[in-house]
Amino acid sequence: MNDKLGGGAAGRRQIMGSDKAGWAVTASLVLAVVFSVMMAGTAFAQDFRFSRFVVEGNQRVDASTVLSYADLQTGEVLSAADLNTAFQDILASGLFETVSLDPQGSTLVITVEEWPTINRISIEGNRRLDDEDLLRLVRSSPRRVYSPTTAEADADAIVTAYETQGYLAATVEPRIIRRSDNRVDLVFEIREGRVVENERVTFIGNRSYSERRLRRVLETKQANFLRSIVGRDSFVADRIEFDRQLLTDFYRARGFVDFEVLSVSTELSRERNATFITFNLREGQSYDFGRITVSSDLPDIDTERYLDEIRIRPGRTYTPVAVDSTITRLELLALREGRDFIRVEPRVTRNDAALTLDIEFNVTRGERVFVERIDIEGNQTTLDRVIRRQFRIVEGDPFNPREIRAASERIRALNYFADVQVASREGSAPDQVVIDVDVEERATGSLGFGASFSSDAGAGLTLSFSESNFLGRGQSLSFDINTTQDSGNSQITFVEPAFLGRDLALSLSAFLITSDTNNAEFSTERLGGRVALGFAAGEDRRLQLRYEISQDEVLG
Template identity: 55%
Template sequence: MDGNQRIETGTILTYAGIARGETINAGQLNQAYQRIVSSGLFESVSLEPRGNLLKITVKEYPTISKIAFEGNRKLKDDDLSGFIESSPRQVFNPEKAERDAQTIVEAYEQNGRLAARVKPRIIRRSDNRVDLVFEIFEGGAIEVQRIGFVGNRAYSDRRLRRVLESKQAGLLRALIARDTFVEDRLEFDKQVLADFYAARGFVDFRVTGVNAELARERDTYFVTFNIEEGQQFRFGEITTISEINGVDPDIYQNVLKIRPGVIYSPTAVENSIARMERQGVRDGVDFLRIEPRITRNDRDLTLDVEFAIVRGPRVFVERIDIEGNTTTLDRVIRRQFKTVEGDPFNPREIRQAAERIRALGYFANADVNAREGSRPDQVVVDVDVEEQPTGTLSFGASYSTSSGFGVSVGLRERNFLGRGQTVAASVSVGADTVNYNLDFSEPAFLGRDVEFGVGFSYLETDSDNALYDTNIGTFRPRLSFPVSENGRFTVLYSARYSEMDNYTGTSGILARESAESGSFASGFGYNYTYDTRRSGLNPNAGVLLSFGQDFYGVGGDLDYIHTSARVVAQTRVFHEEVTLRATLEGGALTFGSGSNSRAVDRFSGQIIRGFESNGIGPAETNGTTTEQLGGNYYAALKLDAEFPLGLPDEYGLTGGAFYDIGAIWDVNTAGATGTLSSTGFEDRHSIGLSLIWRSPFGPLRFNWSTPLKKEPTDKTQNFDISIATEF
């Protein structure tokens, strides 16, 4: 035996399968050679018979001293190290190194870089050691040039492209990763297309194929989805039957919200089953299950749904096991389950809990599965999560046509100390303003579905849109809890300090208010919101309602009631290409005896487009100078339409049109030295067009406005830039 340094002689003889004193022929000698080579331990092997002596000479593979990557920019060394089999202090194996190179290539292909090439090389060192270096040519990312559809009639290509996770290459593509071709993403796109059509009654929809064609230059893909939409179905007859003695089906029928004639949606059926099962829990019926039995009526394109109340198997939850959470506390995950150990097992509730865990945003992956427990009538729910960063540090710059340029810095942690709490702090500095904000939120106060939060803000302005300075500080602790499926109620305490000084204008009213010292207001309030956008039966429409009041006068210097209300309704028409939205909002300040409002309390912002912030409402004129005073009441109605412009989707540009009606009125006239105007209700009207750009930096809205009805003292504004509101 010759050449072996690390490998024992006995080990080599074992691979060879030859014993001393054994007679062998040429075939057996060749088999021994192959067995030694296939061990992967030797760079070269030779077997030389010398009479009664067989000399085996080997050259051992070197040991890997270190592994390096060269040429990689898009994938970091740590990521690549996790893909490969080779590792330092192992014996170098050329076949394994080639497999590692191919694995790295596949990783780049998953990131859309199909032209990537990887070549393993070795650098020999002393003592039979080598450095393994993977030379990487990443190549360029192959983008998706065009996404098309074949077979769609109900919805346009443009509408369907908005559903997909994959996107076409477009402007500022360096900031958008979803226009890179990733084959696995197409499978996800097929599922979201199916979900999109199913939610709109197309129960026979299917994707018959996806063609991804690589351009001749191998630098771009053309993706085509072949689909069959089928017919759109609506709900037919809705009935409920009971197969459990003592359970009245009429009670469960009454909790249903779906009605005949409505477009069929599996989500609506699932929501109905959940409502009926919750009713069963309230009635104390264990192991109640709802089976939807659907009858198809092709003649009138309806689906009759019969909800059958049946007794499910007697299976209990033995325990809930949670793994993978290194930071997040177990209780944060457990409270997403409405089921605890010992409760009857409900598969639907477990699926919903899994969705709630994923919706937290704390985990990159969250798998929830049920398996048989220690007995056939028990199950164990396994929760396997993978943590991801939940903190963000943001820096930003802004521009407002009313306030000029500004900068901001913010820090936000959505899972503070792994407790599921949110802590946020931010500072914004503009040309004439400084704004500090601090907020804390506990979503499960005392282990209940009650959110406790506390917020603090401080705003300081230096002649910001007025001829005076302001300082406003607010402290607001709050408790919020659900009162219905779509309703939520908040109770709060509010402490507010405000002052205005350094007035340099001509208004007698503002001069009197500025001469007053700062005031402190303290009181309690409430707010009710009703939101059907997520749980409503119609995926194309929704309503958001908010109403709240603050009752100041519990201590402090002021006695008044602050009331605010807002209603937003939206729907999509013309095959969901056009969005129609109506917003009605208003506010009122009602002061008690001995208290009067000041400019820092009154409504004065931009309530409708076409006018500046603090550009309408009561005004006082002295000579040639007119100053806005703000008002104790305001109301506004905004009608919006958004529509496609026919431009390529990748530009992210859509058009808009709007009609706004609004007014600000009522002010305390004490101290006036000039002529007052618009103190009563006088509505203003404006009309305009918008360009909405869904940019990588957020949705921006450019408005061109024309006032149709205004007052001589109003300050108009024909153009403004704002953040586009997403309903």
Template identity: 50%
Template sequence: MPSAAVAQSYQFSSIEIDGNVRVDDSTILSVARIGVGQTVTAAQVSAAFGNLTASGLFESVELTPRGNSLLIEVVEYPVIGVVNFEGNRRIDDEVLAEAVQVRAGRVLSPNVIEADARAIAELYAQRGRTAAEVTPQILPRGNNRVDLAFVVREGDVVEIERLSFVGNRAFSSYRLRNVLNTKQAGILRRVIQRDTFVAERIALDRQLLSDFYLARGYIDFEILSVTPELARERDRFFLTFNLREGEQFRFGEVSVVSEVDGIDPADYERELRVRPGDIFAPSTLEMNIARMESLAESRGLRFIRAEPRFTRDNTNGRVDVEFAIVRGERIFVERIDIQGNTTTRDEVIRRQFRVAEGDPLNPRKIREAAERIRALGYFADSSVEPRAGSTPDQAIVDVEVEETTTGSLGFSVSYGAQQGIGFGISFAEQNFLGRGQQFAASFNTVKGSRDISVSFTEPALLGRDLAYSFSLGYRETSSFNANFDTREAFLNNSLGFPVSEYGRLTVRQGLLAEKLTGLQEFEADGVTRKDSLRLIDDQVGGTSITGTLGFTYTHDTRNRGVDPSRGWIFSWTQDLGVGNQNRRFLKSEARVGYEMAVLNENVTLKADGRVGLLHMIDGQSRYRDRFQLANVMRGFAAGDSGPRDFASAANDVLGGTRYAVVSLEAQFPLGLPEEYGLSGGVFADIGSVWGVDGINGRPITDINTSDGTSDSASRHLRATLGVSLFWDSPLGPLRFDVSRPLKKQPYDESQNFDFSIVSTF
């Protein structure tokens, strides 16, 4: 526009506009900010040119002064007719359409198109395809209209080829890689989704790594940098964490002082659960602060805070802690605002808080509530933040959540030569109707293992920490592991609640109706009987109805105590049963276990001892009530090991009324890349199942071996040694055991291989 600078000022008596079709003259003059008869400078004419160009309405603009008239010539951008996406197989068109700003019927804008291409590429990068390329293509259609296509070359998933750590001395890279949510690519790279590079995941990994070190006393731990490096071929990433570990600290002297009149610090010192020498960890501090503040609340004292004050001893790696009982700020919770929960009800989220509107604001309780909300598993993301309220002494707690899927539906078809074709369907929902309840139902038509069951759990009965569970079902089993078939219907109820910091009590009721079928007949004492007097009482005729009342108490400090690398578990279970044929019994089991991580937490050692006793108050025990050897010791075949009745046609296994087992186990890395999710273990079990009560008032005398040399119901010691392979598979943690009994009875059958889904108690 060279002519715009010829004169210093202009006064146009007329303005001519040419080339506009959709945009009217008044709109162009409004954008240009020049009017007829108005005196304008050369700079204002240049500004008008810039305004029209920046409006995004025109492909080209030309302003030409002609004496006392101005010619404005424009070429309008075409209108978009159709917006298409091509080459996208991994992401649906609907998802891409939501990510872009362009729409059919809008004016074409190169800047918007370029931004939309970048947005699509970013969407692919979030799914690990950082090599994706997006090319906009404009297809003229005439009449100043065009079609727009975003051509996508998705490329392969860009995986993390190597996860490295620099500066780690206390823990191996293998151990630290197990902490991270991100994983290295391995042989399962087509299945595992956490081995793709997602920049947003680094923030989570940084937090996990910091929590890991802080929980182990490394209070000066710092992540100096996280460096993602893309290979030259753009097909893989190398991710490096640069760390500064610092030294490990432990608790030194721990004391309590009071700065509030009328409060005796000795009362609060008795609430401490930490000793000098314990690992200095934030969780331990929080636990002791919570105990002291709870004591104050129980005494009606509001706004009392336990404030930790630290004195570091860098030479000895100790931190002396003085808990000061002080009066905190008088700030109340005005309200709790919850947003983002489209399915989950507000009450499910609100009950995770131990404070309500009108209560004193306690930052520690807000943090704990945030952790409980995340632990629900109902949300892909959540945040809990307090902010200023309507007055200086009020605070509003904002809760933002993002829902995620919590249900599953499964179908199955099976075929067996004897069973024929069978169908199965299962449904499970962890957040039933948004109430935080668990519901599951299954139906299986396979002959010999038909099953229909329904279960329901309310985790917060009456809005309290009371977990109520109910299950109802019918089940059939074939003679796969025994010389008989079973049909049973059951009804169970249970109620669980905490009784201490690490303790939980569950009380339960059960009702079982069971019938045994398929029993063989044989001659014994000149009488034709059903198979095994020890298995079934002829007077009962194979039918049993049993009602039970019981409880389980569990005290578990594993991964929750003052030292996250070790802990105890103790459990005690008792059930009082009453059945037909005047049967009354008390079944008791106890367990004591300890586990610890050694060698920089690369190896986990476990020791476990269990005992059980079935005491018949009246009547005689049944096969189902007794303990089975294969259920308490590894390496023995189910239904073919333990005390037997050698007077029966099939030398039936009876089970025992007592058992005692000690298990030792070690789990360790195999030296394989940890992205495979494989680790190894060795184990040893030693113990036995023994004891069988009399039948029809007659003591057991014919349970000797065929040569009459051994009473199979005696306390015969058995021992097993084995190796394990653990696999953290996409389907969940799996375990494979190969074992061999080192000591067993001649009539015991071995089971050298076993497969199971790993579960924790």
């Protein structure tokens, strides 16, 4: 017998309810109402006093558990409202499909029908998403009590997974199949529908940049003739918020300090297979840098020396990146001078007539707060030291919020983690701070195979492997093998990014290159190795020293 679970449409999720189980819950609620009305009619004539409670129909749930939900005491005077409350409390426990209360003299008989247990869970109708990926979203599990509420939440989670892939028309219908011994099979029937593409992405209020230029900024892409291979032209609601930030960063970096995305409207076509996205913008005016000064109330600060450290020049287009970079340079200068807890605060003065921004960098002394410890969680494979070396501070050093944000960006730049969260909280004392690092690891390795054929070189094979976080040590290991009938090229490379525990990247490579073409009377063979050492040459620059040695042979 194939039954649906109780419920009804769940908004945009389109989770369909079922008839049988829904009838059972509805019947129970109707019974509660009828029971309440009947008791209300007799409440004026009599109250109830029971000397015994009997629970019937329970198989897995103990009778004492049922009575604990009812919360009734023998010998006490009970009204019809009290019995109705007991009925509702038992039903609200979620353990029973139906509940009835039957007063029989001085005995109250509580009859329950338990929800069945789940025998197995299956998913049908899915082609775009695998069973394993969808089952990880399901909270219902075999050998546990079936819950319509949980099943509806599971269906809602599956629909959400499809929405993130652009399938806005997907529907999920959970059904139960009755089995013996009060067991059911839970089946999620999926109708995927077609992927919803971004048919058109338009902008309102853009005067300085064309729609074509702004589309290049967005992560969301407009569908074109490459729609069969480009995945970013499918609609993903969560991507819109990211696009708002991308547009804001794009304009702010070009001096538009008042830029704002007023709204984003998304319209779905009548066929529910395409969306029309419109970004409503307010650009404002583009500002340039005006006067650049340094001030400080600290007596031992040489403002002229700090001013010489600034690379911003008046007349250039204003960008927040230049301001942040300048703050970092000035705070690093204070550290080189042996000054801890120095903070640099930019003070901006607008000149709307000249469309310039005067920046005053005020050097102040911040609070004396120290780093108590750095806690790292979520790294199952990556060693703690790989994450810790991204911090320029250690336990006991002065706390610098800007350095913490920079370390967070460096951890993300490793590309070892799908998500990185770095936050600070008060430690064991008001002047102590604990830094919490929570990461979610991602796959960092790849393995590739390939084959080719040409009339000149004949058949060829390609094998490649790369791992950017080898054994969780942050090391990189890769090799490539390319062979044809006439030539071969093989190479293996190992990189240690923190050689001798310092910011030195040591790279070791070995290679073998051979050729034996029909157009030449000789063949060649080259065997060699390469050693490289990279190091920082500035805030955003690196240099590399490289040495290569090889043995080249020409064979007749």
